[in-house]
Amino acid sequence: MATEAPPPQSPEDGSPVQPTTEAFLAAQHSAEFAELRRSHRSFAFPLTVGFIAWYLLYVLLSSYADGFMSKIVFANFNVAFVFGLAQFATTFLIAWFYSRHATNKLDPQAAAIKSRLEADA
Amino acid sequence: MSAAYASHTLTQLAASSSTTEHRPLIITLFAVFVAATLGITVWAGRQTKSASDFYAGGRQFTAFQNGLAVSGDYMSAASFLGIAGAIALFGYDGFLYSIGFLVAWLVALLLVAEPLRNSGRYTMGDVLAYRMRQRPVRTAAGVSTIVVSIFYLLAQMAGAGVLVALLLGITSDAGKILIVALVGVLMILYVTIGGMKGTTWVQMVKAVLLIAGALLMTLMVLWKFDFNISDLLGTAAEKSGHGAAFLEPGLKYGVTDVSKLDFISLGIALVLGTAGLPHILIRFYTVPTAKAARKSVNWAIGIIGAFYLMTIALGFGAAALIGPEEIKAKNPAGNAAAPQLAEYLGGVGTTGGAIMLAVISAVAFATILAVVAGLTLASSSSFAHDIYANVIRKGKATEKEEMRAARWATVAIGVVSIGLGAMARDLNVAGLVALAFAVAASANLPTILYSLFWKRFTTQGALWSIYGGLASSVFLVLFSPVVSGKASSMFPDVDFAWFPLENPGLISIPLGFLLGWVGSVLSKEEPDKGKYAELEVKSLTGTGAH
Numbered sequence: 001m002a003t004e005a006p007p008p009q010s011p012e013d014g015s016p017v018q019p020t021t022e023a024f025l026a027a028q029h030s031a032e033f034a035e036l037r038r039s040h041r042s043f044a045f046p047l048t049v050g051f052i053a054w055y056l057l058y059v060l061l062s063s064y065a066d067g068f069m070s071k072i073v074f075a076n077f078n079v080a081f082v083f084g085l086a087q088f089a090t091t092f093l094i095a096w097f098y099s100r101h102a103t104n105k106l107d108p109q110a111a112a113i114k115s116r117l118e119a120d121a
Numbered sequence: 122m123s124a125a126y127a128s129h130t131l132t133q134l135a136a137s138s139s140t141t142e143h144r145p146l147i148i149t150l151f152a153v154f155v156a157a158t159l160g161i162t163v164w165a166g167r168q169t170k171s172a173s174d175f176y177a178g179g180r181q182f183t184a185f186q187n188g189l190a191v192s193g194d195y196m197s198a199a200s201f202l203g204i205a206g207a208i209a210l211f212g213y214d215g216f217l218y219s220i221g222f223l224v225a226w227l228v229a230l231l232l233v234a235e236p237l238r239n240s241g242r243y244t245m246g247d248v249l250a251y252r253m254r255q256r257p258v259r260t261a262a263g264v265s266t267i268v269v270s271i272f273y274l275l276a277q278m279a280g281a282g283v284l285v286a287l288l289l290g291i292t293s294d295a296g297k298i299l300i301v302a303l304v305g306v307l308m309i310l311y312v313t314i315g316g317m318k319g320t321t322w323v324q325m326v327k328a329v330l331l332i333a334g335a336l337l338m339t340l341m342v343l344w345k346f347d348f349n350i351s352d353l354l355g356t357a358a359e360k361s362g363h364g365a366a367f368l369e370p371g372l373k374y375g376v377t378d379v380s381k382l383d384f385i386s387l388g389i390a391l392v393l394g395t396a397g398l399p400h401i402l403i404r405f406y407t408v409p410t411a412k413a414a415r416k417s418v419n420w421a422i423g424i425i426g427a428f429y430l431m432t433i434a435l436g437f438g439a440a441a442l443i444g445p446e447e448i449k450a451k452n453p454a455g456n457a458a459a460p461q462l463a464e465y466l467g468g469v470g471t472t473g474g475a476i477m478l479a480v481i482s483a484v485a486f487a488t489i490l491a492v493v494a495g496l497t498l499a500s501s502s503s504f505a506h507d508i509y510a511n512v513i514r515k516g517k518a519t520e521k522e523e524m525r526a527a528r529w530a531t532v533a534i535g536v537v538s539i540g541l542g543a544m545a546r547d548l549n550v551a552g553l554v555a556l557a558f559a560v561a562a563s564a565n566l567p568t569i570l571y572s573l574f575w576k577r578f579t580t581q582g583a584l585w586s587i588y589g590g591l592a593s594s595v596f597l598v599l600f601s602p603v604v605s606g607k608a609s610s611m612f613p614d615v616d617f618a619w620f621p622l623e624n625p626g627l628i629s630i631p632l633g634f635l636l637g638w639v640g641s642v643l644s645k646e647e648p649d650k651g652k653y654a655e656l657e658v659k660s661l662t663g664t665g666a667h
Binding site for chain 1: 213216217220221223224226227228230231232235351352354355358365366368369370371374375381384385388389392412415416418419422423426429430574650651652653654655657658659661662663664665666667
């Protein structure tokens with residue numbers, strides 16, 4: 001459907017080499033790409049659903065569960081405060097967890113497919 | 122969102138001009154910042170030769186540099202003044218904002234930053250239009266980018282004009298318009314001369330200043346309480362007059378069923394809006410690889426998270442040390458809490474107090490200027506690259522012509538926002554920023570996610586989700602209490618508000634996702650399999666990435 005070419009690839013503007021559409025189609029259907037896609041989606045999608053649910057739980061409790069949120073945990077810290085700090089902690093933790101997965105699992109698989117495709121192009 | 126607070130009541134602040142005696146010091150610090158950033162801009166401008174330099178800073182920034190710049194683009198002055206003020210007055214409910222703003226970054230990290238970096242070139246439209254018919258989708262992406270950025274820009278401009286006017290003790294309308302014009306001229310200079318390279322450096326300088334200012338104040342507050350945070354909270358609760366309720370949710374949003382729903386709507390818009398903000402998305406093009414984009418998001422999460430944690434100390438510190446009466450006396454919305462706290466910490470009436478007040482005010486000014494420059498760059502890039510080069514010139518424009526178009530677009534957008542900013546200086550900024558986040562989440566995010574991850578997504582689906590999300594969010598705000606029916610509305614004297622929520626996200630975000638799906642399912646056009654293969658393989662592997 002698309003009639004226009006992808007961004008220009010002329011060597012004078014320093015654009016990277018582009019494999020052909022056929023090469024991309026072949027790569028997309030290869031087993032190793034299916035594995036990369038699975039590694040990304042099976043990690044990122046459930047994690048996204050999880051942290052959004054965890055955040056919404058926090059928003060809903062803040063709106064509708066006053067009694068629970070105002071219970072004192074220790075000193076002047078109540079459940080709401082600890083819950084809020086827990087959102088910070090889980091955000092940092094999920095960022096670290098995803099980055100570790102990406103570095104260990106996704107990057108090597110992506111690099112292998114990329115170098116093969118660019119070598120053939 | 123917190124620009125919210127910087128808004129309709131700031132004008133009243135201008136009346137109290139105890140700050141006028143510090144005017145020479147504040148002006149000097151402002152001038153130093155402006156001179157330094159203009160110097161950087163001219164230096165960066167000399168190195169800006171190609172389109173890739175102008176739009177993407179040559180893609181040579183490191184992950185840490187870009188992480189700082191992303192943080193600079195994200196933490197607006199309103200965030201600094203607004204959240205501190207909201208916590209100082211509403212206690213725990215002010216803190217809720219910080220959490221939404223931070224958690225939102227995970228959407229960008231897990232789903233958007235890396236694929237976008239790999240498959241796009243200069244704009245958000247590059248990715249949205251990749252698999253689709255270029256001209257209609259580029260046009261839609263350009264319209265949406267410019268609308269989101271202008272609403273965000275307008276809020277910053279209005280806030281900037283009033284804030285600076287306030288800190289300098291200027292009260293006349295002409296004076297305020299002059300300040301708005303000055304901010305507009307500066308942002309035009311930053312962007313036309315320095316492009317992405319100059320703007321990125323300005324963001325970095327600002328982020329460092331903001332973090333340093335917040336850290337200094339946080340340490341001084343904690344010092345006053347012997348680093349006992351529980352003691353700080355206890356004193357704040359006691360001084361607030363609300364007692365333990367000050368530390369619990371509900372002071373601001375727990376009032377009625379509608380306000381609770383409004384809070385949920387806001388919460389959803391915040392968490393889903395960030396990954397659809399064009400001025401944030403284009404920052405990922407300034408680094409060489411997707412891995413660097415990922416690392417820059419990680420830096421940003423660390424820096425922004427640390428900043429929002431510090432706003433807890435600043436907000437509760439202001440409540441405990443200054444008290445709500447004095448804060449409200451300066452500004453009923455609490456916007457002056459951070460500068461007031463700075464003056465208190467330095468010693469009211471002493472040189473130390475004057476210096477602290479001037480420094481923190483200059484930091485707030487730097488913050489606004491940088492955010493405004495980032496927004497202008499995003500919208501002029503999208504105009505030049507998406508609309509001018511790919512729609513009007515059908516991809517036949519040379520790099521030189523495209524950059525010239527971008528510079529002229531910057532001037533045009535600057536002039537438009539000076540005009541709107543001057544008119545909007547007394548408007549409720551809350552609606553504008555909330556709208557920017559809600560539009561980004563309703564129009565941009567569904568389209569980005571479907572483009573990247575759903576193979577049956579079509580041109581019609583993309584157009585329905587962009588225009589549907591855009592129209593429904595703007596439409597609902599138009600008929601909300603933001604625009605009419607309440608004392609704080611843009612038009613308080615008339616009432617055509619039938620939609621009860623101030624934030625449209627609860628309706629318009631699901632609608633944007635739904636329309637993208639329905640539009641694709643109902644479309645007669647077959648998705649372009651080859652283009653999807655290119656996009657999917659590129660986005661996950663970085664093959665052929667610019």
